[in-house]
Amino acid sequence: MYTAKINITLRKSILDPQGKAAHQALQDLGMTDIESTRIGKFVELEIEASDKESAFKKADEACKKLLVNEVMEDYQIHIE
């Protein structure tokens, strides 16, 4: 059994108003070393697969078919 940890964020070119609002709040708290803040989603999948590569493929298919809208989002998959 493998675990796929998937991070989904808005594409870099898209303004992330949620991230921007949180960033402003962090600045207001004096945490001025933080230079940017982006907020996304985290998805965890438990996958039955013969090896890591095939687990990755299954996770990638899930992202492309449902979990991610590639018009506006990017994603990264980590298999453990």
Next chain:
Amino acid sequence: MSKKIGVIVFPGSNCDHDTYHAMKHVMNADTKFLWHKEEEIDDIDLILVPGGFSYGDYLRSGAIARFSPVMKAVKEFAGQGRPVLGICNGFQILLEAGLLPGATLHNKNLRYICKDVYIRVENNSSLFTSGLSQGTVLKMPVSHGEGNYYIDDEGLRSLEENNQIAFRYSDAEGNITDEANFNGSLSSIAGVTNVDGNVLGMMPHPERAMEELLGSTDGALFFESILNELSVA
């Protein structure tokens, strides 16, 4: 001959009855509900995908609804060049289903916005707007948290080249301004069609602007334009 209208009902749709009322009782059109589990759509001339929070808006607005059995039938229907109109969440479902280009992001101020707005008819070449003159300003409500239309640069060029931008947010006089673009939509876009012009999606709610009592009858003008075009076709 009276045209037949189908209003799709998903779990979480909440404008389905408003839309049904608008078509059946204000426009006097032969209207019926289409359950989301239906796999075939027969004997319908116009499909309306209403607003609401289909499947709780989980994951992304419209992302789950697009896998409903009825959406396969909607795709086939649209593929035959027959008319489909998505309103608000219905628009988001059509975007997720790939029937329309682009996506909707959170409103730029992160708030759910519910108010009357003005939209300007940008082109009257599609069957949905043929009875309205270009530049006509319509007043109707919006009610959404994620209506900030987005598409990449190439997509925007293609929308413009193919005359796919149906409506833009404007002020009451039809001026496109930053203030009027309350949700931050790219290029003030309020509604787009597919390349063939038989699928339209829009964030504002024409079905809530049908009777004087409710503040505007501009939605009825819009539906009248559609029904007239369908009768001629």
